[in-house]
Amino acid sequence: MRIRDFSIRFNLSLLVISASALAVLLASLGFAIYEWQSYRASAVRELTALADTLGANTAASLAFNDQRTAKEMLSALATEPSVFVACLYDNQGRVFADYRRSGGPNTPLLPVLRSDGAYYDRESLTLFRGVVLKGERTGSIALVFDLRGFRSRLLEYAKIAMLVLFVSVLATFLASLRLAQSIAHPLVQLAAVAHRISTGKDYSVRAGVAGGETGLLVDSFNEMLSQIESRDRALKGALRSLQESEERYALAARGANDGLWDWNLVTGEIYFSPRWGQMLGYSESECWTTPEQWFSHIHAEDRERVRAAITAHRDGKTPEFVSEYRMRKKSGGYIWTLSRGIAVRDPAGKAIRMAGSQTDITEGKIVDPLTRLPNRPYFMDRLGSAIETARQQKKLFAVLFVDLDQFKLVNDSLGHAAGDELLIDFAGRLRAGVRSNSRRNGSAESVVARIGGDEFAIFLGQIQCETDASTIATRVLKRLGEPFHIDGRKIFVSASIGIALSSTGRTPEELLNNADTAMYQAKTNGKARFEFFNEGLRKLVVTRFEIETGLRKAIDTHQLVLYYQPIVAASDSRLCGLEALVRWNHPERGLILPGEFIPVAEESDLIVLLGRWVLVEACRQMAEWQKTFASGPSLTISVNVSARQLSDPRLMEDVQFALAESGLNPKSLALEMTESSIMGDTKQTLEILDRLKAMKIRLQIDDFGTGYSSLSRLQRLPFDDLKIDRSFIRDLSAGNSSADIVKAIMQLAHSLKLEVVAEGVETEEQLSSLRQLGCDYMQGFLFSKPVDAEAAAGLYREACEADPFSLASALL
């Protein structure tokens, strides 16, 4: 007790004394440094002013080589006691005049001339400065300043500082003795009380009273003791009521059919209620005792997630532990369970125990609530185990992917309720169609599941061959042939089915994807049908995918190029226009023709992007040529517009942009569109065509004769030209049926005030036949195949250099 007492007081005294000593030392040092710095600065300032005055006064002496007057000038320094040497130098560095103070150091040396500035040594400060006369340096001056006086003054300061230091240390020592006594005494008493409590465990003891902050400490200490005392009592009560509520919960849980678990995190022991075991098919005698038994029964895909949830709650990051996961039954299958739990923590917040319940939620997990069919996760699970069995037993099974063809239409036009009704009815028909098969084949297992909005999948177990699968698909399709009665209406809905046999894939996902791919193919082939998946199909899908992604990049990275095919007048073969044809300059595959990528582009938004690019580039190129060949004929540029572009509201903007950007006269632009793209719809198409026409753009019907044109519509549409499809021209020779058709088309066109362009003209014979029939323009290999921009420019140049008739001879 005495030692502790002494040590607090000793430490306090030491601290106070050293602090005051340090303060005095630092203050003295700071003062000395400041004094030295400012003294030096003022000395330099003073010397500089002196040197400048002396320099001005002696400049004339230097100029006129008058050492006598120079010396007189310097002797004026006698009034400056600190300057003991001055020296004037001429421009060659020779001493011109000097001054030495009597009473200075015995034999002061004249300083050697240095460059301008201040120089220090132990006893002096020497300043060198130029003597300048009207901007011309005529010499230098040096002044030596005596620092000894200042040094001795600093020494005096130091002596005083030491004295102050000694006095202040003595004073603080005396003061600290009293201070330490008054602070340390109550603390020492407090420590004694704390010691007594910790050894006696008697929380009713209280410390004595003291004043000031120490008094506050004593009060807080006593208050804390009171709190500990009351908490001690409350804890004991709480523990009792906890035990009671636990028992109540156990009773309730048994009633709710939940399994219970209680895990002592300190010892690692775990308790599972009998109901727990029953859920998984274990008898009461087969009870578990370790957490590892629990985790090992959790489905491998869920296990880490459950562990993480438990850890998170145990570390206090979540208010409770909740997790849904699958558990393996004794018999092998899985059930879905919902587990909840909560941790009991020690006063430090560390979890020491976790307890909770587990409920069987399998029913809700695997069934689609709308159609009451199994859902996707269940289906994939089932598929997984089927693959396993099929591999072991070398059995064949099939996966059917069923997709409603017009579901979106029903949903959008009749509403979601009708859509739901349709799905329920549809699910029933699927189930019925498949079940009748199961009955016929006896043991064969099948599952019908809803795996997406309007997507269904059928698992057909143990089929003998492809035909078994196609039989079912046919039957399902047949059942769909009957109308659905939705919302008081009769609706006809078809579906497309893709079938994948188990031999085509190794994982559930792969099989379902394959079936999906086949379904997609069935849709492409006309819907309301089924297709089998095969490797060719996969390749087709892959190629399409590659083209689609590649094309998107191609537009951005300028891999697309335009080729141009001349269109000539039928009468004299003079060049009248060029049709822009897009080519894909693929970095690996070389030049790809549009036939390969346009259909892919047409199925997505890409055609709009592609179309826009072609439009802008074609207009730009033609405008450039027209400027270059201003003296020649004004050619027309023809650009193809797809059906999808026509129905895209951005088409008008794109056309306007292309014209504005290039400055091309709209009369020089022709847009080609096929019959089918204009006949399909509607008011909107007509409106767009009218607007284009109003802009003075030429409109052409492309590939005429391959689609279905309504003559009455054709009459109303604002077209200028009609391009006869190459298939008619190919077979053209005088007197055959093609000639009759071409003749009829021309008559039709001319009566509709349309000019006729013949595509695909390849022979002289076709040329003369077409001339005879009154064709207006021609296009084909006979004149030129599509050529790149450079070659096209060459053709344009020839057309404007020669008279109109010589181009014909050049081309022919």
Place this chain on the structure above:
Amino acid sequence: MKAAFLFHFAQFVDWPAGVLNSGDPSLNLCIFDDEPRRQELQSTIDGKAIGARIFHVRLISQPQEIPGCNILFLSRDEAGRQTAILKGLRGMPVLTVGETANFLSDGGMIRFHIADDKIRFDINLSGAESSHLKISSRLLLLATLVTQSGTADRGR
């Protein structure tokens, strides 16, 4: 030696504002072209800077050419026409420098002679003042004799 001193005199003299045209930085020292040391003068001091001005040595043959000069040096050889020239220059802001014994009484401003590499000179302060030239006191300190009377007085 003489050349350097002529240049230094210019360094201690201020011409009245307006005499030295601000557009033309030249400060012209004129000597008659029969001066035997003209070559030495030109090679040592021509083109040197005085503050913002450039010092030029100009050779003249006629007193009529004097109006373009700021400093006129009359050597011993010009003793014959010295009196007439100085008389004509009275009141004009041209610093006149000469060597003859009666240079100051003729109205010249600075008379100097050289002995042992040292220069001795006398200054006619009133002559300079009546021409509105200001001679620095630092130059006056070095002068052997500074006279307040001279041609200027006589001219009154």
